[in-house]
Amino acid sequence: MKRSVSDVLCSKMASSFYGVLFAVSLCAPIYCVAPANAPSRYTQPSSTKSIPASQVYSLNTDFAFHLYHRLILETPSQNVFFSPMSVSTSLAMLSLGAHSVTKTQILQGLGFNLTHTPESAIHQGFQRLVHSLTVPSKNLTLKMGSALFVKKELQLQANFLHNVKRLYEAEVFSTDFSNPSIAQARINSHVEKKTQGKVVDIIQGLDLLTAMVLVNHIFFKAKWEKPFYPEYTRKSFPFLVGNQATVHVPMMHQKEQFAFGVDAELNCFVLQMDYRGDAVAFFVLPGKGKMRQLEQTLSARTLRKWSRSLQKRWIEVFIPKFSISASYSLEAILPKMGIQNAFDKNADFSGITKRDSLQVSKATHKAVLDVSEEGTEATAATATKFIVRSKDGPSYFTVSFNRTFLMMITNKAIDSIFFLGKVENPTKP
Structure with a gap:
């Protein structure tokens, strides 16, 4: 039958602040060395414990729908496509360098109750998540990675540098931001290469106040x-x-x-x-x-x-059979989800560097999706x-x-x- x-079914920032540009990129074509002795506040998680990881996965799903609701309000009657995992991983990594209200807003914005879930457990959960995505598979390609492009004059806190490498497997590149166009080209080239040419020009309009760019990228391709x-x-x-x-x-x-x-x-x-x-x-x-x-x-x-x-x-x-893409300025959306201080003069990223004041000047997310017959x-x-x-x-x-x-x-x-x-x-x- x-x-x-x-x-x-019938801005311009105050001169005392440097900008951190936080960018997340992904591509989903579906034709379907950390210092050895650096201090760390986060202990290596036991392989037998899975509660922090499972909690991260579940809250990531709720965060996905929370962010989705904001995006459809910002872009009514338009295609929507994004990677909640990419955004949440970037925010969690950024929280490593945040203190006080800035840190609390980021982690609560991701859905965590800090009374019930220690911060160390949150990062252990994300560590397992990041590691699980680096296991090679012959049947599909799924690669997620993070990179920090840091102003060469900026002295990062050893603890922050150690943890972003160990917990989030991030790459760190010393970058000359005195020539914004050259720095921009270098970052865009890195993202384009990591996404096999699908995500291009994610960074635009760098200025002389830029001190750090955080990029997270996901590349996914699979066959039906x-x-x-x-x-x-x-x-x-x-x-x-x-x-x-x-x-x-x-x-x-x-x-x-x-x-x-x-x-x-x-x-x-x-x-x-x-x-x-x-x-x-x-x-x-x-x-x-x-x-x-x-x-x-x-x-x-x-x-x-x-x-x-x-x-x-x-x-x-x-x-x-279709191909769609979407770009979002998250600095206008995340504050509406409770993550406010990171983007204004109240930002406290003293866990990244104590010498200079940092705030997030721009958070860009760009996504591409191709769906076709075979793979x-x-x-x-x-x-x-x-x-x-x-x-x-x-x-x-x-x-x-x-x-x-x-x-x-x-x-x-x-x-x-x-x-x-x-x-x-x-x-x-």
């Missing part, structure tokens, strides 16, 4: 466990943008067994598509006019409910072919992602969101 979706067969991609398929406008997009198509569910309470379809390896994509399609209702309920609890309740069944699925290479051969089921074969749902939908990329092993987005218009890069 064939059922359709409609069948089921059950790829789409390119010959069955429809070249022009209507996609509803907003309430009335229609654009035409290439629409991928296949019939297969996927984990799938109908959330009657939230009035949405949830489709899980696995990548080779531990990565998983969730596509969430709300009923018409129900996106805002769905967005208001997004939480770590909601995602856990979906993960546990989806069941494998035959699905005929239509998903757009990392669009022309790659695949052993899995599209098979047209006979009419007397198994019954199946038909799910067409032909209007605004959500997409999340998570990891089975660490249960945390790598990427989160909303596709409003797949024709807008």
Whole structure:
């Protein structure tokens, strides 16, 4: 029996302050030496303890949806795509050098209750997170890294330098900021290389007050466990943008067994598509006019409910082939999430350097996402072919992602969101 979706769901800073430019970049093409004796306040975590790590993963998911809600307010009716993991890791690393209210605001903004969770446990959790993303895999490429570009005259606190290297595996580069354009080119070249050419020109408009640039980058590419067969991609398929406008997009198509569910309470379809390896994509399609209702309920609890309740069944699925990107000025958004002092003259980053006053002048996040039929290479051969089921074969749902939908990329092993987005218009890069 064939059922359709409609069948089921009808500044200029004060001269006494130097700027810290905090930039996070990521790329997700889905064609689908620390001083030996430096002091440290954070002890090496025991391999048998996983509570700090699991708490970081869960709070990272709630932070993801909290930040998502801010982004959709700032950019209504636009595509949204970002890496909450990249942003939260950068903020946690920045907190290593923060003191007093500045530190408290950053960690509480990430969702931590400092009464119940010691700061050392937070950084141990992030340490495990960062380490888990550096384990090589033949099935997918997932690389996250951090880099500090530091004004060569700036003397960093040994404790801060040691901890960002040991806990966050960050690279540190002495940089001449007296020529902002050369410094900018060096940083952008580093990010472009780390993201295999996908994220370019993330840093713009450096000035002579810049003292440090913190960059976090994520590069992800993976192949679908059950790829789409390119010959069955429809070249022009209507996609509803907003309430009335229609654009035409290439629409991928296949019939297969996927984990799938109908959330009657939230009035949405949830489709899980696995990548080779531990990565998983969730596509969430709300009923018409129900996106805002769905967005208001997004939480770590909601995602856990979906993960546990989806069941494998035959699905005929239509998903757009698309490429989108997004850039955000987080210095305008994070203060609205309680992280205020870091961006004004009240900033206390004396844990980074005592000689100079620092504040974050700009926080930039840039994201790129490509979704296509097979995997990392669009022309790659695949052993899995599209098979047209006979009419007397198994019954199946038909799910067409032909209007605004959500997409999340998570990891089975660490249960945390790598990427989160909303596709409003797949024709807008």
